[in-house]
Each structure stands twice: as C-alpha cells, then as structure tokens.
Amino acid sequence: MFITSLKSSAEISAASNPWWVYNPTLSNYADLLTQKTYLIFFRNSAVVSLCVVTITMLISVLAAFSLARMKFWGSATLATGVFLAYLIPDTLVFIPLFKTFAFIHDKTGIELINHWWVLIILLPTLTVPFCTWIMIGYFASIPKELDEAALIDGAGYIQMLTKIFIPVALPGIIAATIFCFTVSWANFLYGLAFTTSADQLTLPVGIVTTLIRGDVYAWGQIMTGALLGAAPPLIIYAFLMDYYIAGLTAGATKG
Amino acid sequence: MAQVALRNIVKTFDKTPAVQGIDLDIADREFIVLVGPSGCGKSTTLRMIAGLEEATSGEIYIGDQLVNDVPPKDRDIAMVFQNYALYPHMTVFENMSFGLRLKKFPKAEIKERVQGAARILDITELLDRRPKQLSGGQRQRVAMGRAIVRNPKVFLFDEPLSNLDAKLRVQMRTEIKKIHQKVTTTTVYVTHDQVEAMTLADRVVIMNAGRIDQIGSPHEVYHAPKTQFVAGFIGSPTMNMLPCRLVENGSGLTVRLSDWLSLPVPPSRGGTLSRARRRRADLRVASRAHYRRARGCAARRSRLRGAARRGRADGHGNNGVFHRRRGGGLRAGQPRRRGTWSESRCGSSPTSTRCT
Numbered sequence: 001m002f003i004t005s006l007k008s009s010a011e012i013s014a015a016s017n018p019w020w021v022y023n024p025t026l027s028n029y030a031d032l033l034t035q036k037t038y039l040i041f042f043r044n045s046a047v048v049s050l051c052v053v054t055i056t057m058l059i060s061v062l063a064a065f066s067l068a069r070m071k072f073w074g075s076a077t078l079a080t081g082v083f084l085a086y087l088i089p090d091t092l093v094f095i096p097l098f099k100t101f102a103f104i105h106d107k108t109g110i111e112l113i114n115h116w117w118v119l120i121i122l123l124p125t126l127t128v129p130f131c132t133w134i135m136i137g138y139f140a141s142i143p144k145e146l147d148e149a150a151l152i153d154g155a156g157y158i159q160m161l162t163k164i165f166i167p168v169a170l171p172g173i174i175a176a177t178i179f180c181f182t183v184s185w186a187n188f189l190y191g192l193a194f195t196t197s198a199d200q201l202t203l204p205v206g207i208v209t210t211l212i213r214g215d216v217y218a219w220g221q222i223m224t225g226a227l228l229g230a231a232p233p234l235i236i237y238a239f240l241m242d243y244y245i246a247g248l249t250a251g252a253t254k255g
Numbered sequence: 256m257a258q259v260a261l262r263n264i265v266k267t268f269d270k271t272p273a274v275q276g277i278d279l280d281i282a283d284r285e286f287i288v289l290v291g292p293s294g295c296g297k298s299t300t301l302r303m304i305a306g307l308e309e310a311t312s313g314e315i316y317i318g319d320q321l322v323n324d325v326p327p328k329d330r331d332i333a334m335v336f337q338n339y340a341l342y343p344h345m346t347v348f349e350n351m352s353f354g355l356r357l358k359k360f361p362k363a364e365i366k367e368r369v370q371g372a373a374r375i376l377d378i379t380e381l382l383d384r385r386p387k388q389l390s391g392g393q394r395q396r397v398a399m400g401r402a403i404v405r406n407p408k409v410f411l412f413d414e415p416l417s418n419l420d421a422k423l424r425v426q427m428r429t430e431i432k433k434i435h436q437k438v439t440t441t442t443v444y445v446t447h448d449q450v451e452a453m454t455l456a457d458r459v460v461i462m463n464a465g466r467i468d469q470i471g472s473p474h475e476v477y478h479a480p481k482t483q484f485v486a487g488f489i490g491s492p493t494m495n496m497l498p499c500r501l502v503e504n505g506s507g508l509t510v511r512l513s514d515w516l517s518l519p520v521p522p523s524r525g526g527t528l529s530r531a532r533r534r535r536a537d538l539r540v541a542s543r544a545h546y547r548r549a550r551g552c553a554a555r556r557s558r559l560r561g562a563a564r565r566g567r568a569d570g571h572g573n574n575g576v577f578h579r580r581r582g583g584g585l586r587a588g589q590p591r592r593r594g595t596w597s598e599s600r601c602g603s604s605p606t607s608t609r610c611t
Contacts, residue, residue, distance in 0.1 A: 151307070
C-alpha cells in the first residue's frame with residue numbers, strides 16, 4: 001500500500017519490479033489532501049466513529065453492568081438475546097432498515113436516507129450488541145466480593161459502576177472501544193447503502209466511489225487514501241495497547 | 256457498639272433450604288464464632304446479617320433496629336471477606352478510606368482514622384502501595400483496616416484466614432484476637448476451622464445442616480457437647496463413638512461395649528438410662544481423646560480405680576485405653592443417650608479410633 005502510494009500512475013501500470021519505486025512522488029498525497037471531497041470523507045468518518053463509540057460505550061457499559069450484576073426477571077434471556085442480536089449479519093439487516101427509513105419518510109416526512117449522520121444511528125446496531133456481550137464477560141469476571149465490599153462500604157449501584165467496575169474493567173472497556181471504533185471506521189455496507197451524495201460519504205465508501213471512475217482505477221490515490229484511512233485505528237491501537245495488555249485486576253483477591 | 260439478634264431465620268435457595276430456623280442472641284462487644292462443616296449455612300447466616308442475602312423469613316435485629324429491609328450500606332456493619340476483596344485500582348489508603356469518602360467525611364478525619372487503623376494493624380508504611388504489591392497477610396490486614404476505619408456497629412468476618420498459609424494463619428489469629436481486645440466491637444466470625452473457633456470465640460455457635468446444634472463457650476462445647484454431631488466435630492483428634500448396649504445385670508445396669516468389656520452404671524445414673532432403655536434408644540459411649548499416655552496398657556478388663564475407671568479395648572479394630580474423666584460420669588445427653596468419657600491412648604497406637 002505504502003509503495004504503491006508513492007508511485008505515479010504510469011509507474012504502477014509499467015511492467016517493472018513492483019517492489020521498487022523508481023521515481024518516488026508525493027503527488028498522490030498532494031492530490032488527495034487538496035481534494036475537498038477526501039477531507040469531507042475523512043471528517044464524516046471521524047465524526048461518525050467518535051459519536052458511535054461514545055453512544056455504544058454509554059449504552060453497552062450500562063447494559064452490561066445491569067445484565068451482569070442485577071438479577072432481574074429475564075436478565076439471563078436478555079443477555080443471550082444480546083449475543084444473538086450480534087450474530088445477525090449486517091447484510092441481512094440493511095434492506096429492512098432501508099425499508100423502515102423509507103416508511104418513516106412516507107409517514108413523517110423526515111428524510112433519513114443520504115445523510116452521513118444517519119450512520120450514527122445505524123452503526124450502534126452492530127456495535128452495541130457485541131460490546132455489551134464483551135463487557136458482560138468482563139464484568140462477570142470481576143469477583144462478586146468486590147461489589148459486595150463496595151455495597152457494604154456504602155456505595156450505590158452507580159457509584160459501584162463508576163468507582164469500581166469501570167476502573168477495574170478498563171482493559172475490557174478499551175478492547176470494546178477499539179473494536180467499536182474499528183467497526184464504525186471501516187464500515188462499508190451501511191455507508192454504501194444509505195448515503196449517495198459525494199459530500200455525505202464516509203471514507204471507505206468515498207474512496208471507492210470517487211476514485212474509481214467507470215473502470216478507471218486511480219490505484220495510486222486509492223492506496224494513498226486507504227493508507228491514510230488506516231492510520232487513525234493504528235494510532236489508537238498503539239496508544240491503547242499498553243492499557244489493554246496491563247491486567248488491572250491483579251491483587252483484588254487471592255490468586 | 257450493638258447487640259445482634261436473629262429470630263427464627265430461614266433461608267431457602269430455590270426450594271433448597273440453607274438455613275432452617277436460627278435463633279441467636281449476640282451480646283454487645285461479644286466475639287461470636289459460627290463454625291460447622293461446609294454447607295451448614297454459616298456463611299449464609301453471616302451474609303444475611305450483612306444484608307447481602309435476604310432472609311426468606313424471620314427477623315434480624317442490629318442494635319434495637321429491625322434490619323430485614325435495610326440495605327447493607329445503612330446497616331453500619333463492616334465485613335472482611337475470605338479473598339480480601341480489595342479494590343485493585345486503589346492504593347491501600349484509598350481502599351481503607353473508600354467507605355468514608357463515599358460518606359463524605361472531612362479529609363482530615365479520614366486521614367486521621369486511616370492512620371489510626373494503620374497503626375493498630377501495623378501497616379503504616381504500606382499505605383501508598385496497591386493490593387498487588389502486598390503479600391497475603393498484608394492484604395488481609397488491609398481488608399481488616401477497611402473494616403476498622405468505618406468504626407461500625409458490627410464486624411463480620413467470612414473465613415478471613417482460610418487463604419493464608421498455616422504459619423501466617425496462626426499469627427493473624429492472634430492478631431485478630433488482639434485487635435478485638437483493642438477495638439471491642441461486636442464480632443461475628445465464620446470459619447470451618449475449629450481451632451480458630453476455640454481460640455477466638457467468647458461463644459461458639461456450632462451449626463449443622465442449617466441448624467444450630469449448640470451455643471456455648473469453647474470450654475462448654477468441648478467438654479459438654481449437646482449432640483453427637485458437636486461431640487464429633489469439636490476436638491482433635493475427634494471423639495470416639497462406640498456403639499454399646501445397656502444390659503440389666505442383677506441389681507444394676509451395665510453398659511456393654513462389646514463381648515469383653517462392660518462398665519457398670521453408677522446407681523445415680525441408672526434412672527436416666529433405664530428410661531432410655533425402655534424407649535429402646537441407642538446408647539452410645541463417647542470417649543474424648545486425652546493427651547495423657549497410659550501406663551496401664553495391660554489391663555484387659557474394665558476396672559475401677561478410685562474415681563477413674565479404665566479399660567482396654569483390644570481387637571475388633573479398636574485399640575485404646577479408656578479413662579473415665581475424674582468428676583465426669585456417665586451422662587445422659589440428648590437426643591441420644593451417651594456418656595462422656597475421656598481416653599488416654601496407648602503410646603504405640605496413635606490412631607484415633609472411631610467405631611460405630
């Protein structure tokens with residue numbers, strides 16, 4: 001990807017050694033970064049991903065906490081339901097969703113299709129079940145005595161969550177956050193199906209739709225776009241990995 | 256400072272009874288130990304006092320307040336768990352002050368209380384460490400510190416020493432006793448270790464299958480067990496249980512242990528035992544192992560010697576010298592009739608025999 005992004009179109013299609021760049025050029029980068037559309041894709045993707053991550057983590061941490069710790073009627077069934085919801089592939093869901101949106105438009109006049117922010121509503125349908133499921137597992141692994149001790153120390157459920165569970169389950173929360181970010185950043189299908197105008201696209205869809213014109217593939221720019229698009233998740237991985245690896249539960253109980 | 260009272264407490268888990276009607280009065284500043292085999296309901300009882308389990312029926316009083324519907328945080332209790340349950344992301348200081356911080360105590364007072372508790376427990380230099388940097392004994396001390404700083408009405412200990420190695424356990428046992436002498440708070444302590452029970456308790460509560468078999472001082476439950484279960488549970492090596500028959504022998508009654516050994520029943524006890532006989536009740540002679548070596552191992556028959564009566568059981572897989580405790584007699588216990596005996600065993604056969 002990196003090598004191709006440094007080549008000119010002529011060199012990419014030339015029959016020379018593909019592993020070597022004979023005339024390195026930054027023109028692909030310059031072209032892409034000066035294109036207004038690419039920057040809009042980037043912005044759309046960033047806003048969508050950040051919002052999706054925030055919404056997902058808020059919902060799934062609260063949901064997982066209640067499913068893992070509060071035994072109420074049907075909580076076990078609900079936890080299984082969350083997992084089953086994750087098993088439904090997005091390719092199966094997007095047509096009914098599209099229909100629903102069209103229906104909403106017919107009835108209320110609210111246009112939900114072809115807006116980038118619709119993805120903020122759509123993507124949590126993928127991320128929330130999975131993150132909740134991961135978090136249930138994480139919260140369940142926290143020794144029961146820990147919340148009993150907190151209860152006796154005078155904590156309510158909310159304090160128990162914010163002062164004990166979230167700090168202790170931080171590695172799990174970070175893992176879920178990374179997953180959630182990756183899914184929403186890289187999601188192709190929903191972006192492709194629900195947005196069409198060039199200024200409403202997210203990065204993965206935008207690269208494919210604007211840089212492939214007919215059957216002309218602007219390989220250099222595609223690779224550059226993909227490389228730049230892959231950078232944010234990489235940076236986030238690098239930062240959060242340290243926390244992710246460090247197990248924080250050590251020392252709570254015997255063992 | 257408070258007394259605790261349990262009135263006919265019942266707890267069932269999905270129709271499985273765990274605690275079946277417990278009545279217990281714990282005096283102010285008393286150190287009570289609940290002891291029994293695993294699954295006897297002692298931990299469940301403790302958790303009901305803590306408010307972590309809801310009693311199916313019955314009443315729990317702390318102080319004079321009925322606390323059945325009071326959540327744990329308002330019961331003013333502190334609990335020490337078997338696996339410490341320290342908050343891993345907090346330092347020792349933060350762990351100990353967590354409860355006080357939630358209750359919005361002034362910072363100066365929090366500091367003072369934590370320092371005070373740390374001095375009692377000798378962990379002043381550990382206050383900045385995290386739980387994972389501590390050894391098991393230190394963690395247990397922190398867990399106790401967390402309880403002490405709250406200055407609660409009642410301390411609850413749930414097998415706090417079971418996770419420590421043998422030497423540390425003995426050491427911490429002494430310290431818990433010392434701390435209780437310093438802080439004198441009503442304490443309920445759950446253990447399956449009878450040595451802990453006997454050394455720590457003002458009164459021991461022996462539980463079996465969800466019921467209380469006996470409540471009494473360590474001395475009482477050792478020397479005058481009320482039931483066969485208590486007799487077998489308390490004491491190490493355990494008390495021997497020997498089946499025997501009550502035989503009418505001319506003028507008086509004789510307890511017949513086996514073909515070769517029979518013990519005449521003192522006339523003072525005859526009445527109780529003949530009543531038992533009429534009811535065809537089992538009669539058991541129980542003997543308490545006694546740490547004194549017998550010299551008269553050769554004696555083959557039961558014989559009287561002053562106030563003590565000795566006999567040697569020989570064969571039938573049953574080797575031991577029985578020595579009747581001075582001052583103790585054949586005694587009717589309930590619900591089964593048995594006598595309390597002590598045994599001093601032959602030096603060469605250290606096995607603790609139990610024949611039923």
